[in-house]
Structures are given as structure tokens and as C-alpha cells.
Amino acid sequence: GNDNENDIGSRPTYTVATALQGRELRPSIVPGPYFLYDDENGIDPTYPGIHARMLDYVAERGNFTWRDSFGVWTRTEKGD
Secondary structure, three states, rough: OOOOOOOOOOOOOOOOOOOOOOEOOOEEEEEOOOEEEEEEOOEOOOOOHHHHHHHHHHHHHOOOOOOOOOEEOOOOHOOO
């Protein structure tokens, strides 16, 4: 038997802390009280909402980006 439980061949291994490092995340977010966004001005620069602030915090800690590659949609576009 194989005594090395971590042996996974040539596949790279990642930790939670580095899994998104250097990546450009592309979240899809619904504008509203938790994500302040409008088509004319983009994300509110004064207070973007808790969803944007949480993404900013996680992105900074994980060394990835999201603000240049996110999408927005409304419930009307979804069909609700």
C-alpha cells in the first residue's frame, strides 16, 4: 500500500489560503441594499454595500481580484 496519503501524482495542491491567488473572480451579484450599484456610476464609491465589502476583504486576503470582472442582474432578468 501507499503510505503517503497526500500523494496525488502530478496534480498541483492548493491550500484554502492560496486557491484563488492571482485569479480574476467573476461573481454575479444582484444590486440592492447589500450591493449598491447603478449602470451610470457603477459600484457606489462611498459605501458599496456589505457584499462588495466582503468580497473586497476576501479578495485582499486571498490575493485575487473581482471588481474588474463581475456581473450584475435583476430578478426581472432572471424571470421572477
